[in-house]
Amino acid sequence: MRGHLLLTAWAFPPARTSGVYRAAGIAEAFVRAGWHVTVLCGPAALFRASGVADDTLLETVDPQIDVVEVPLEHHELSADVSAWSWMRARHPEMWAKRRLRRDHREFPEPWYGSWAPALRRAAEAVHAARPVDLALGTAAPYVDFVPGEHLHAAHGVPYILDYRDAWTFLTFTGEPPPSLTDAVRARERALTRNALQIWFVNDPIRRWHADQYPESSARMRTVRNGYDIPAAGRGAEAFAVARRDRSSGPLTFGYIGTINYGAFPFDAVIEGWRSAHGRLPEGSRLVLRGHLGRTGEASPELRATLAGAEPLGVFYEGPVSRNALPGAYKQFDALLLALPSGPGVTSGKVYEYAATGLPIVSVHTPDTPVSEVLGDTDHWHAPGSLSAADVADALLAAARQVQTCTDADRDRAVAAGTRWERMSILAAAIQDVEAELNGGARP
Incomplete structure (x- = not known):
């Protein structure tokens, strides 16, 4: 000892x-x-x-x-x-x-x-x-x-x-x-x-x-x-998502994390998705997973916002238990990293996201220090601002990457992510x- x-x-x-x-x-x-x-x-x-x-x-x-x-x-x-x-x-x-x-x-x-x-x-x-x-x-x-x-x-x-x-x-x-x-x-x-x-x-x-x-x-x-390897995980690559052929057909973007009304950048996410949705493959969806607020009980404002987004293909599908996280990530083709913005803001999820190897779309201001983790990778898509046009451009760039990704591309992205275990x-x-x-x- x-x-x-x-x-x-x-x-x-x-x-x-x-x-x-x-x-x-x-x-x-x-x-x-x-x-x-x-x-x-x-x-x-x-x-x-x-x-x-x-x-x-x-x-x-x-x-x-x-x-x-x-x-x-x-x-x-x-x-x-x-x-x-x-x-x-x-x-x-x-x-x-x-x-x-x-x-x-x-x-x-x-x-x-x-x-x-x-x-x-x-x-x-x-x-x-x-x-x-x-x-x-x-x-x-x-x-x-x-x-x-x-x-x-x-x-x-x-x-x-x-x-x-x-x-x-x-x-x-x-x-x-x-x-x-x-x-x-x-x-x-x-x-x-x-x-x-x-x-x-x-x-x-x-x-x-x-x-x-x-x-x-x-x-x-x-x-x-x-990021933490789940109890049933297979080492540092527990979160890795194997490449699938998505050259045609709808895509699923995913977010996993707590959704706090007022902290989660809902306006930027929804307006960016609204702008990009008609140019994404037909039937594409944005799926939100995680607890609603600190206690899991959503405020009326949050529930109204979620309900109003469903016609755009944005769906809330509940929290994910810790051991079920690897399986949840495997349902997605790309990830949405939606964070409160600020020069000192950090996120535990960014490391887990990186370990999947999936394309990642950021929704936060450029001064938020996510570049410390993802800045040297080519599967990170960071908008220049929180405007609907910039967020939409990042979503479309990630979609194109999903459609053209090779096995070697995904393996390289996963390898870059495992350094953050x-x-x-x-x-x-x-x-x-x-x-x-x-x-x-x-x-």
């Missing part, structure tokens, strides 16, 4: 929320590297009660991993009114004000700061039972960094900060959030100053932090998300960490 990792992740299987796949992947990668792993996470009951849990995800968690659930009364997920305090039930606005004051007193993060004392106690208990050699917090929420910070101060344990997003700037615009305070800036600077390493999911987010905290820049790394990416990152720990020197 190489060491004991304490991983803190608010969302961990069976939670079905943003970042859970990265957290589960990090835990698995350290186990494969010979580490013992303990995870501190939010209670599964919170996620189950709010419909944001998927118990099949538990199949991806190695039984060697110790999972410690740390309680928190959540402002949204704690929906059992009978368990609320008198103050919360009778005077919710007053409760919220008091709660936010307590949050900022414990850790400068609204709604999650109050979790910090329980996380410190849990980290101490884990360390007392089995000394921790390395702590890693994956955020957001950024209170996930507290156990590493605490164990470092109390016991000299090195820690890693893993950023899936950004705490002090908006990845959609690059601007500071309106709620940013001096306390948050100071806490982030202290955290980065004392970290063994700081991980980021893409280069723009890493570069921004390097500019803000140059004294810590040498310890910053880009550790990308990557998550365990390979994390294995390299862990080797880097181990070299630094064994060398005993900090940059």
Whole structure:
């Protein structure tokens, strides 16, 4: 056994929320590297009660991993009114004000700061039972960094900060959030100053932090998300879609991912598809798969938008379970990568899409850093803007590629995609960490 990792992740299987796949992947990668792993996470009951849990995800968690659930009364997920305090039930606005004051007193993060004392106690208990050699917090929420910070101060344990997003700037615009305070800036600077390493999911987010905290820049790394091989997969090519003769007949474009009203670029997708539809082979369809919103319950606006698109050949066909993903991709001839736009926006799906080898049509602005993953491939079709004409041109270019693709073309695209398999990416990152720990020197 190489060491004991304490991983803190608010969302961990069976939670079905943003970042859970990265957290589960990090835990698995350290186990494969010979580490013992303990995870501190939010209670599964919170996620189950709010419909944001998927118990099949538990199949991806190695039984060697110790999972410690740390309680928190959540402002949204704690929906059992009978368990609320008198103050919360009778005077919710007053409760919220008091709660936010307590949050900022414990850790400068609204709604999650109050979790910090329980996380410190849990980290101490884990360390007392089995000394921790390395702590890693994956955020957001950024209170996930507290156990590493605490164990470092109390016991000299090195820690890693893993950023899936950004705490002090908006990845959609690059601007500071309106709620940013001096306390948050100071806490982030202290955290980065004392970290063994700081991980980021893409280069723009890493570069921004390097500019803000140059004294810590040498310890910053880009550790990308990557895609996960399903339990029944056949290695890195589990998602590969074999070429089929599509020189004539209708084509099926597909999207797999969460569909959030207001974040998913529906207008650009629908208007681009409307413009291209009459020039695509007759009977061509766009199929959308995935959960509708965070809970899977679509808003009336979202349902109306989906229903209004059906006459154009756009159909919503429900979510896809994790183990069924390879089969779902095989139903498509090309993929639609529809993302919120922004200079720091990243996507876990782009890696999975790349692994299929299918032509990919982007629907996001050019400054969104998808080119870091697909920019050196010839099966990526990125419009110059979100105008209907530009999106339509990208759809038509992908259709032509589907119709003329050779086996060699598809094999080359699949090979380019398999470099993004998550365990390979994390294995390299862990080797880097181990070299630094064994060398005993900090940059």
